[in-house]
Amino acid sequence: MAKPQILVTNDDGIQAPGLAILxxxxxxxxxxxVYAPDRQQSAVGHGVSLHRPLRVTQLKDRWFMVxxxxxxxxxxxxxxxxxxRPDIVVAGVNPGANLGDDVTYSGTVAGAYEGMLLGINAVAFSDVSYEPKHMETSGGVAQRVAAMVLGHGLPKDTMLNVNVPDVTEDLLRGTRVTRMGRRHYEDEIVRREDPRGRLYYWIGGNKPSxxxxxxxxxxxxxxxxxSVTPLHRDxxxxxxxxxxRGWIE
Ligand SMILES: [Mn+2]
Incomplete structure:
Protein backbone atom coordinates (compact mmCIF):
# COMPACT_ATOMS: atom_id res chain seq x y z
CA MET A 1 0.00 0.00 0.00
CA ALA A 2 1.23 3.50 -0.77
CA LYS A 3 2.40 5.51 2.21
CA PRO A 4 -0.05 8.12 3.48
CA GLN A 5 0.71 11.61 2.17
CA ILE A 6 0.63 14.14 5.00
CA LEU A 7 0.44 17.90 4.51
CA VAL A 8 1.59 19.98 7.49
CA THR A 9 0.94 23.68 7.93
CA ASN A 10 0.62 26.25 10.73
CA ASP A 11 -0.14 29.90 11.36
CA ASP A 12 2.96 30.82 13.38
CA GLY A 13 5.35 30.70 10.46
CA ILE A 14 7.84 28.23 9.04
CA GLN A 15 10.32 28.80 11.88
CA ALA A 16 7.89 28.07 14.72
CA PRO A 17 8.97 25.24 17.04
CA GLY A 18 5.45 23.76 17.01
CA LEU A 19 5.65 23.17 13.25
CA ALA A 20 8.87 21.17 13.58
CA ILE A 21 7.36 19.13 16.41
CA LEU A 22 4.24 18.35 14.37
CA VAL A 34 5.41 21.10 4.90
CA TYR A 35 3.88 24.22 3.39
CA ALA A 36 3.81 27.03 5.93
CA PRO A 37 3.62 30.83 6.02
CA ASP A 38 6.95 32.70 5.94
CA ARG A 39 5.95 34.72 9.03
CA GLN A 40 3.56 34.98 11.96
CA GLN A 41 -0.03 34.67 10.70
CA SER A 42 -1.89 33.96 13.93
CA ALA A 43 -5.52 35.10 14.07
CA VAL A 44 -5.75 35.67 10.31
CA GLY A 45 -8.70 33.28 10.34
CA HIS A 46 -9.65 31.75 7.01
CA GLY A 47 -8.16 34.64 5.06
CA VAL A 48 -6.98 34.09 1.51
CA SER A 49 -4.67 36.41 -0.47
CA LEU A 50 -6.57 37.52 -3.54
CA HIS A 51 -4.94 40.83 -4.39
CA ARG A 52 -1.26 40.09 -4.77
CA PRO A 53 1.04 37.41 -6.17
CA LEU A 54 2.14 34.56 -3.92
CA ARG A 55 5.70 33.21 -3.90
CA VAL A 56 6.71 29.74 -2.79
CA THR A 57 10.29 29.10 -1.63
CA GLN A 58 11.75 25.67 -0.99
CA LEU A 59 13.87 25.58 2.19
CA LYS A 60 14.85 21.92 2.24
CA ASP A 61 13.53 18.56 1.08
CA ARG A 62 9.72 18.73 1.25
CA TRP A 63 9.73 22.00 3.22
CA PHE A 64 8.30 25.09 1.54
CA MET A 65 7.43 28.55 2.74
CA VAL A 66 4.69 30.67 1.25
CA ARG A 85 -3.52 14.51 -3.02
CA PRO A 86 -2.81 14.42 0.73
CA ASP A 87 -4.56 11.82 2.87
CA ILE A 88 -4.58 14.25 5.78
CA VAL A 89 -3.90 17.93 6.46
CA VAL A 90 -2.61 18.77 9.94
CA ALA A 91 -2.07 22.27 11.32
CA GLY A 92 -0.05 23.40 14.34
CA VAL A 93 1.15 22.81 16.89
CA ASN A 94 -0.12 26.25 17.86
CA PRO A 95 1.29 27.82 21.02
CA GLY A 96 -1.95 28.92 22.69
CA ALA A 97 -5.40 27.45 22.99
CA ASN A 98 -7.93 27.45 20.17
CA LEU A 99 -11.04 26.84 22.22
CA GLY A 100 -14.65 27.94 21.90
CA ASP A 101 -15.33 30.95 19.69
CA ASP A 102 -11.62 31.42 19.08
CA VAL A 103 -11.78 28.77 16.37
CA THR A 104 -13.27 31.42 14.07
CA TYR A 105 -10.21 33.69 14.43
CA SER A 106 -7.64 30.94 14.38
CA GLY A 107 -5.26 30.58 11.44
CA THR A 108 -4.37 27.12 12.75
CA VAL A 109 -7.97 25.92 12.58
CA ALA A 110 -8.35 27.64 9.19
CA GLY A 111 -5.44 25.67 7.71
CA ALA A 112 -7.19 22.44 8.63
CA TYR A 113 -10.57 23.89 7.63
CA GLU A 114 -9.29 24.49 4.11
CA GLY A 115 -8.23 20.84 3.97
CA MET A 116 -11.76 19.85 4.99
CA LEU A 117 -13.27 22.09 2.27
CA LEU A 118 -11.06 20.30 -0.24
CA GLY A 119 -12.50 16.98 0.95
CA ILE A 120 -9.41 15.86 2.88
CA ASN A 121 -9.15 14.56 6.48
CA ALA A 122 -8.05 17.53 8.57
CA VAL A 123 -6.98 18.18 12.17
CA ALA A 124 -5.80 21.32 13.99
CA PHE A 125 -3.54 20.97 17.05
CA SER A 126 -2.93 23.52 19.80
CA ASP A 127 -0.95 23.47 23.03
CA VAL A 128 -3.11 25.52 25.39
CA SER A 129 -0.18 27.50 26.82
CA TYR A 130 0.92 30.72 25.12
CA GLU A 131 4.39 29.94 26.45
CA PRO A 132 4.50 26.17 26.08
CA LYS A 133 7.01 24.12 28.03
CA HIS A 134 5.80 20.66 27.01
CA MET A 135 4.92 20.87 23.33
CA GLU A 136 6.35 17.38 22.78
CA THR A 137 3.20 16.14 24.55
CA SER A 138 1.16 17.69 21.73
CA GLY A 139 3.45 15.95 19.24
CA GLY A 140 2.61 12.57 20.79
CA VAL A 141 -1.11 13.36 20.86
CA ALA A 142 -0.95 14.53 17.23
CA GLN A 143 0.66 11.25 16.18
CA ARG A 144 -2.05 9.18 17.86
CA VAL A 145 -4.95 11.32 16.60
CA ALA A 146 -3.60 11.47 13.02
CA ALA A 147 -3.09 7.67 13.00
CA MET A 148 -6.69 7.22 14.18
CA VAL A 149 -8.01 9.61 11.52
CA LEU A 150 -5.98 7.92 8.76
CA GLY A 151 -7.34 4.56 9.94
CA HIS A 152 -11.01 5.50 10.12
CA GLY A 153 -11.32 8.47 7.76
CA LEU A 154 -13.37 11.42 9.03
CA PRO A 155 -17.00 11.85 8.01
CA LYS A 156 -17.65 14.29 5.15
CA ASP A 157 -17.49 18.00 5.98
CA THR A 158 -15.91 17.36 9.36
CA MET A 159 -12.55 18.35 10.83
CA LEU A 160 -11.12 17.89 14.30
CA ASN A 161 -9.94 20.68 16.59
CA VAL A 162 -7.56 19.26 19.18
CA ASN A 163 -6.30 21.15 22.25
CA VAL A 164 -3.66 19.67 24.53
CA PRO A 165 -2.79 20.64 28.13
CA ASP A 166 0.79 21.91 28.45
CA VAL A 167 1.99 19.14 30.75
CA THR A 168 4.30 16.17 30.48
CA GLU A 169 2.69 13.14 28.85
CA ASP A 170 2.30 11.25 32.16
CA LEU A 171 0.19 14.07 33.62
CA LEU A 172 -2.46 13.94 30.87
CA ARG A 173 -5.68 12.64 32.40
CA GLY A 174 -6.99 11.25 29.12
CA THR A 175 -8.98 12.48 26.12
CA ARG A 176 -12.50 13.92 25.95
CA VAL A 177 -14.66 14.38 22.89
CA THR A 178 -16.15 17.84 23.39
CA ARG A 179 -18.34 20.55 21.94
CA MET A 180 -17.27 24.13 21.29
CA GLY A 181 -17.54 26.34 24.35
CA ARG A 182 -18.12 30.06 24.69
CA ARG A 183 -15.63 32.84 25.26
CA HIS A 184 -16.12 35.85 27.49
CA TYR A 185 -15.26 39.01 25.59
CA GLU A 186 -15.07 41.45 28.49
CA ASP A 187 -12.08 43.71 29.05
CA GLU A 188 -10.38 42.50 25.95
CA ILE A 189 -9.69 45.85 24.33
CA VAL A 190 -6.89 47.84 25.87
CA ARG A 191 -6.92 51.60 25.29
CA ARG A 192 -3.75 53.58 25.91
CA GLU A 193 -2.00 56.77 24.96
CA ASP A 194 1.07 56.61 22.74
CA PRO A 195 4.23 58.72 23.45
CA ARG A 196 2.80 61.51 21.27
CA GLY A 197 -0.44 61.67 23.23
CA ARG A 198 -2.63 59.91 20.69
CA LEU A 199 -4.93 57.06 21.62
CA TYR A 200 -4.23 53.56 20.45
CA TYR A 201 -6.05 50.29 20.96
CA TRP A 202 -4.77 46.81 21.52
CA ILE A 203 -7.17 43.95 20.89
CA GLY A 204 -6.80 40.82 22.99
CA GLY A 205 -4.52 42.49 25.51
CA ASN A 206 -5.90 40.55 28.46
CA LYS A 207 -6.03 36.88 28.98
CA PRO A 208 -9.26 35.45 27.56
CA SER A 209 -11.77 33.97 29.95
CA SER A 227 -10.01 18.04 24.04
CA VAL A 228 -11.10 16.71 20.64
CA THR A 229 -13.92 18.72 19.03
CA PRO A 230 -15.43 17.73 15.70
CA LEU A 231 -16.18 20.88 13.70
CA HIS A 232 -18.73 20.91 10.91
CA ARG A 233 -18.52 22.84 7.66
CA ASP A 234 -22.16 23.86 7.75
CA ARG A 245 -39.31 31.21 6.60
CA GLY A 246 -42.39 32.24 8.57
CA TRP A 247 -41.06 35.81 8.68
CA ILE A 248 -39.94 36.03 5.09
CA GLU A 249 -41.55 33.64 2.65
MN1 LIG B 1 -0.67 30.82 16.08
Whole structure:
Protein backbone atom coordinates (compact mmCIF):
# COMPACT_ATOMS: atom_id res chain seq x y z
CA MET A 1 0.00 0.00 0.00
CA ALA A 2 1.23 3.50 -0.77
CA LYS A 3 2.40 5.51 2.21
CA PRO A 4 -0.05 8.12 3.48
CA GLN A 5 0.71 11.61 2.17
CA ILE A 6 0.63 14.14 5.00
CA LEU A 7 0.44 17.90 4.51
CA VAL A 8 1.59 19.98 7.49
CA THR A 9 0.94 23.68 7.93
CA ASN A 10 0.62 26.25 10.73
CA ASP A 11 -0.14 29.90 11.36
CA ASP A 12 2.96 30.82 13.38
CA GLY A 13 5.35 30.70 10.46
CA ILE A 14 7.84 28.23 9.04
CA GLN A 15 10.32 28.80 11.88
CA ALA A 16 7.89 28.07 14.72
CA PRO A 17 8.97 25.24 17.04
CA GLY A 18 5.45 23.76 17.01
CA LEU A 19 5.65 23.17 13.25
CA ALA A 20 8.87 21.17 13.58
CA ILE A 21 7.36 19.13 16.41
CA LEU A 22 4.24 18.35 14.37
CA UNK A 23 6.20 17.48 11.20
CA UNK A 24 8.50 15.23 13.22
CA UNK A 25 5.52 13.49 14.85
CA UNK A 26 3.98 12.83 11.42
CA UNK A 27 7.16 11.19 10.03
CA UNK A 28 6.18 7.88 11.65
CA UNK A 29 2.89 7.84 9.72
CA UNK A 30 3.81 8.61 6.11
CA UNK A 31 5.42 11.05 3.68
CA UNK A 32 5.44 14.52 5.22
CA UNK A 33 5.18 17.71 3.18
CA VAL A 34 5.41 21.10 4.90
CA TYR A 35 3.88 24.22 3.39
CA ALA A 36 3.81 27.03 5.93
CA PRO A 37 3.62 30.83 6.02
CA ASP A 38 6.95 32.70 5.94
CA ARG A 39 5.95 34.72 9.03
CA GLN A 40 3.56 34.98 11.96
CA GLN A 41 -0.03 34.67 10.70
CA SER A 42 -1.89 33.96 13.93
CA ALA A 43 -5.52 35.10 14.07
CA VAL A 44 -5.75 35.67 10.31
CA GLY A 45 -8.70 33.28 10.34
CA HIS A 46 -9.65 31.75 7.01
CA GLY A 47 -8.16 34.64 5.06
CA VAL A 48 -6.98 34.09 1.51
CA SER A 49 -4.67 36.41 -0.47
CA LEU A 50 -6.57 37.52 -3.54
CA HIS A 51 -4.94 40.83 -4.39
CA ARG A 52 -1.26 40.09 -4.77
CA PRO A 53 1.04 37.41 -6.17
CA LEU A 54 2.14 34.56 -3.92
CA ARG A 55 5.70 33.21 -3.90
CA VAL A 56 6.71 29.74 -2.79
CA THR A 57 10.29 29.10 -1.63
CA GLN A 58 11.75 25.67 -0.99
CA LEU A 59 13.87 25.58 2.19
CA LYS A 60 14.85 21.92 2.24
CA ASP A 61 13.53 18.56 1.08
CA ARG A 62 9.72 18.73 1.25
CA TRP A 63 9.73 22.00 3.22
CA PHE A 64 8.30 25.09 1.54
CA MET A 65 7.43 28.55 2.74
CA VAL A 66 4.69 30.67 1.25
CA UNK A 67 4.37 34.43 1.71
CA UNK A 68 0.69 34.05 2.52
CA UNK A 69 -1.85 32.74 4.99
CA UNK A 70 -2.34 29.17 6.22
CA UNK A 71 -5.31 28.90 3.85
CA UNK A 72 -3.10 30.04 0.93
CA UNK A 73 -0.58 27.34 1.87
CA UNK A 74 -3.10 24.50 1.86
CA UNK A 75 -4.87 25.75 -1.26
CA UNK A 76 -1.65 26.04 -3.27
CA UNK A 77 -0.18 22.77 -2.00
CA UNK A 78 -3.26 20.66 -2.65
CA UNK A 79 -4.46 22.23 -5.86
CA UNK A 80 -1.15 22.85 -7.57
CA UNK A 81 2.12 21.95 -5.89
CA UNK A 82 1.80 18.42 -4.53
CA UNK A 83 1.99 15.50 -6.96
CA UNK A 84 -0.44 13.42 -4.93
CA ARG A 85 -3.52 14.51 -3.02
CA PRO A 86 -2.81 14.42 0.73
CA ASP A 87 -4.56 11.82 2.87
CA ILE A 88 -4.58 14.25 5.78
CA VAL A 89 -3.90 17.93 6.46
CA VAL A 90 -2.61 18.77 9.94
CA ALA A 91 -2.07 22.27 11.32
CA GLY A 92 -0.05 23.40 14.34
CA VAL A 93 1.15 22.81 16.89
CA ASN A 94 -0.12 26.25 17.86
CA PRO A 95 1.29 27.82 21.02
CA GLY A 96 -1.95 28.92 22.69
CA ALA A 97 -5.40 27.45 22.99
CA ASN A 98 -7.93 27.45 20.17
CA LEU A 99 -11.04 26.84 22.22
CA GLY A 100 -14.65 27.94 21.90
CA ASP A 101 -15.33 30.95 19.69
CA ASP A 102 -11.62 31.42 19.08
CA VAL A 103 -11.78 28.77 16.37
CA THR A 104 -13.27 31.42 14.07
CA TYR A 105 -10.21 33.69 14.43
CA SER A 106 -7.64 30.94 14.38
CA GLY A 107 -5.26 30.58 11.44
CA THR A 108 -4.37 27.12 12.75
CA VAL A 109 -7.97 25.92 12.58
CA ALA A 110 -8.35 27.64 9.19
CA GLY A 111 -5.44 25.67 7.71
CA ALA A 112 -7.19 22.44 8.63
CA TYR A 113 -10.57 23.89 7.63
CA GLU A 114 -9.29 24.49 4.11
CA GLY A 115 -8.23 20.84 3.97
CA MET A 116 -11.76 19.85 4.99
CA LEU A 117 -13.27 22.09 2.27
CA LEU A 118 -11.06 20.30 -0.24
CA GLY A 119 -12.50 16.98 0.95
CA ILE A 120 -9.41 15.86 2.88
CA ASN A 121 -9.15 14.56 6.48
CA ALA A 122 -8.05 17.53 8.57
CA VAL A 123 -6.98 18.18 12.17
CA ALA A 124 -5.80 21.32 13.99
CA PHE A 125 -3.54 20.97 17.05
CA SER A 126 -2.93 23.52 19.80
CA ASP A 127 -0.95 23.47 23.03
CA VAL A 128 -3.11 25.52 25.39
CA SER A 129 -0.18 27.50 26.82
CA TYR A 130 0.92 30.72 25.12
CA GLU A 131 4.39 29.94 26.45
CA PRO A 132 4.50 26.17 26.08
CA LYS A 133 7.01 24.12 28.03
CA HIS A 134 5.80 20.66 27.01
CA MET A 135 4.92 20.87 23.33
CA GLU A 136 6.35 17.38 22.78
CA THR A 137 3.20 16.14 24.55
CA SER A 138 1.16 17.69 21.73
CA GLY A 139 3.45 15.95 19.24
CA GLY A 140 2.61 12.57 20.79
CA VAL A 141 -1.11 13.36 20.86
CA ALA A 142 -0.95 14.53 17.23
CA GLN A 143 0.66 11.25 16.18
CA ARG A 144 -2.05 9.18 17.86
CA VAL A 145 -4.95 11.32 16.60
CA ALA A 146 -3.60 11.47 13.02
CA ALA A 147 -3.09 7.67 13.00
CA MET A 148 -6.69 7.22 14.18
CA VAL A 149 -8.01 9.61 11.52
CA LEU A 150 -5.98 7.92 8.76
CA GLY A 151 -7.34 4.56 9.94
CA HIS A 152 -11.01 5.50 10.12
CA GLY A 153 -11.32 8.47 7.76
CA LEU A 154 -13.37 11.42 9.03
CA PRO A 155 -17.00 11.85 8.01
CA LYS A 156 -17.65 14.29 5.15
CA ASP A 157 -17.49 18.00 5.98
CA THR A 158 -15.91 17.36 9.36
CA MET A 159 -12.55 18.35 10.83
CA LEU A 160 -11.12 17.89 14.30
CA ASN A 161 -9.94 20.68 16.59
CA VAL A 162 -7.56 19.26 19.18
CA ASN A 163 -6.30 21.15 22.25
CA VAL A 164 -3.66 19.67 24.53
CA PRO A 165 -2.79 20.64 28.13
CA ASP A 166 0.79 21.91 28.45
CA VAL A 167 1.99 19.14 30.75
CA THR A 168 4.30 16.17 30.48
CA GLU A 169 2.69 13.14 28.85
CA ASP A 170 2.30 11.25 32.16
CA LEU A 171 0.19 14.07 33.62
CA LEU A 172 -2.46 13.94 30.87
CA ARG A 173 -5.68 12.64 32.40
CA GLY A 174 -6.99 11.25 29.12
CA THR A 175 -8.98 12.48 26.12
CA ARG A 176 -12.50 13.92 25.95
CA VAL A 177 -14.66 14.38 22.89
CA THR A 178 -16.15 17.84 23.39
CA ARG A 179 -18.34 20.55 21.94
CA MET A 180 -17.27 24.13 21.29
CA GLY A 181 -17.54 26.34 24.35
CA ARG A 182 -18.12 30.06 24.69
CA ARG A 183 -15.63 32.84 25.26
CA HIS A 184 -16.12 35.85 27.49
CA TYR A 185 -15.26 39.01 25.59
CA GLU A 186 -15.07 41.45 28.49
CA ASP A 187 -12.08 43.71 29.05
CA GLU A 188 -10.38 42.50 25.95
CA ILE A 189 -9.69 45.85 24.33
CA VAL A 190 -6.89 47.84 25.87
CA ARG A 191 -6.92 51.60 25.29
CA ARG A 192 -3.75 53.58 25.91
CA GLU A 193 -2.00 56.77 24.96
CA ASP A 194 1.07 56.61 22.74
CA PRO A 195 4.23 58.72 23.45
CA ARG A 196 2.80 61.51 21.27
CA GLY A 197 -0.44 61.67 23.23
CA ARG A 198 -2.63 59.91 20.69
CA LEU A 199 -4.93 57.06 21.62
CA TYR A 200 -4.23 53.56 20.45
CA TYR A 201 -6.05 50.29 20.96
CA TRP A 202 -4.77 46.81 21.52
CA ILE A 203 -7.17 43.95 20.89
CA GLY A 204 -6.80 40.82 22.99
CA GLY A 205 -4.52 42.49 25.51
CA ASN A 206 -5.90 40.55 28.46
CA LYS A 207 -6.03 36.88 28.98
CA PRO A 208 -9.26 35.45 27.56
CA SER A 209 -11.77 33.97 29.95
CA UNK A 210 -14.59 31.56 29.26
CA UNK A 211 -17.91 30.28 30.47
CA UNK A 212 -17.46 26.86 32.03
CA UNK A 213 -20.18 24.59 30.66
CA UNK A 214 -20.30 20.80 30.85
CA UNK A 215 -19.16 18.88 27.80
CA UNK A 216 -17.18 21.78 26.37
CA UNK A 217 -13.61 22.01 25.16
CA UNK A 218 -12.93 24.53 27.96
CA UNK A 219 -14.10 22.09 30.60
CA UNK A 220 -11.95 19.24 29.29
CA UNK A 221 -8.85 21.44 29.29
CA UNK A 222 -9.65 22.84 32.74
CA UNK A 223 -9.79 19.26 34.04
CA UNK A 224 -6.49 18.24 32.44
CA UNK A 225 -7.83 16.27 29.47
CA UNK A 226 -6.98 16.50 25.78
CA SER A 227 -10.01 18.04 24.04
CA VAL A 228 -11.10 16.71 20.64
CA THR A 229 -13.92 18.72 19.03
CA PRO A 230 -15.43 17.73 15.70
CA LEU A 231 -16.18 20.88 13.70
CA HIS A 232 -18.73 20.91 10.91
CA ARG A 233 -18.52 22.84 7.66
CA ASP A 234 -22.16 23.86 7.75
CA UNK A 235 -22.71 26.69 10.25
CA UNK A 236 -26.38 27.13 9.25
CA UNK A 237 -28.63 27.34 12.28
CA UNK A 238 -31.00 24.62 11.11
CA UNK A 239 -33.27 25.06 14.15
CA UNK A 240 -34.38 28.53 13.02
CA UNK A 241 -34.90 27.83 9.29
CA UNK A 242 -38.64 27.29 9.70
CA UNK A 243 -39.13 30.30 11.98
CA UNK A 244 -37.27 32.54 9.53
CA ARG A 245 -39.31 31.21 6.60
CA GLY A 246 -42.39 32.24 8.57
CA TRP A 247 -41.06 35.81 8.68
CA ILE A 248 -39.94 36.03 5.09
CA GLU A 249 -41.55 33.64 2.65
MN1 LIG B 1 -0.67 30.82 16.08
Missing amino acids: AEAMEALGDVW DGTPTDCVMLAVRDLLDA HILEPGTDFEAIEQGYV VTNHAVLEML
